[in-house]
Amino acid sequence: MIVWGLVCLAVFSTSGCVFLRLLELKNQLVEFDQNFTVDRSDGLTITCLNPVMLEQDMWLLGLPPTTRESTGDGVVWTLIFEKLYPEIPQEPPDFDLSVSLGFVEGKLTGFHLGEEYFTLIPKDAILMTIKSLGQLKIDTAGRRAVLDIEESDAPEWNFRAPKKPDIVATLGAPYLEEGDDDGGTILEYHYRLVPPPSASAPDQPEDTGKKYLIRIVFSRTDHILNVSGTLPLVGSINISYE
Numbered sequence: 001m002i003v004w005g006l007v008c009l010a011v012f013s014t015s016g017c018v019f020l021r022l023l024e025l026k027n028q029l030v031e032f033d034q035n036f037t038v039d040r041s042d043g044l045t046i047t048c049l050n051p052v053m054l055e056q057d058m059w060l061l062g063l064p065p066t067t068r069e070s071t072g073d074g075v076v077w078t079l080i081f082e083k084l085y086p087e088i089p090q091e092p093p094d095f096d097l098s099v100s101l102g103f104v105e106g107k108l109t110g111f112h113l114g115e116e117y118f119t120l121i122p123k124d125a126i127l128m129t130i131k132s133l134g135q136l137k138i139d140t141a142g143r144r145a146v147l148d149i150e151e152s153d154a155p156e157w158n159f160r161a162p163k164k165p166d167i168v169a170t171l172g173a174p175y176l177e178e179g180d181d182d183g184g185t186i187l188e189y190h191y192r193l194v195p196p197p198s199a200s201a202p203d204q205p206e207d208t209g210k211k212y213l214i215r216i217v218f219s220r221t222d223h224i225l226n227v228s229g230t231l232p233l234v235g236s237i238n239i240s241y242e
Contacts, residue, residue, distance in 0.1 A: 066098075080096055176188040
């Protein structure tokens, strides 16, 4: 059983026009099944039936594409979240994470997450989070979007919680590993959104791209207890497996 305790505090420094479109998107999420379709095969793909967000909005929200590829009817962005290490990595660069975004006529028509994301969090939990964004309180004047889900209101799932070897096999070596006071283990994974070449600073690569953190707490028997951290656009998350 897992319980989703707190989802998202997101603050944006951008124009009011973006927030008007976020407000429209929020209203669509209230009636999710009428506005979106979901494909659970090969990861998770969500398609927007009535797209409202624009390519430029993603830039303004701090999510520029690492790569941008033209297709027959639009473009596909790939956002690569490069795994960071405290020193020279001793493993191949196979543990970066990525998200694909599709656009037609400049509007966001959907996005895709690979299966690697769902070792930690079940697909139902991700879908719940996306649907819950329909409860966002959007303040266009203050340029803030806030969602707070109380633990008593959070749904529960029967989901086989991964153990420490499962996590390491999927995400690779952690940025940081340390013990806790109860004899358990804490792993931290750090990621950086790789910016497009035109926006990068080759002489200071460590300072380019937004950074994200996943913190995982395990019991002394390597059972997962908690996942917390920050996610693109959504903000902070805290999931309890106890």
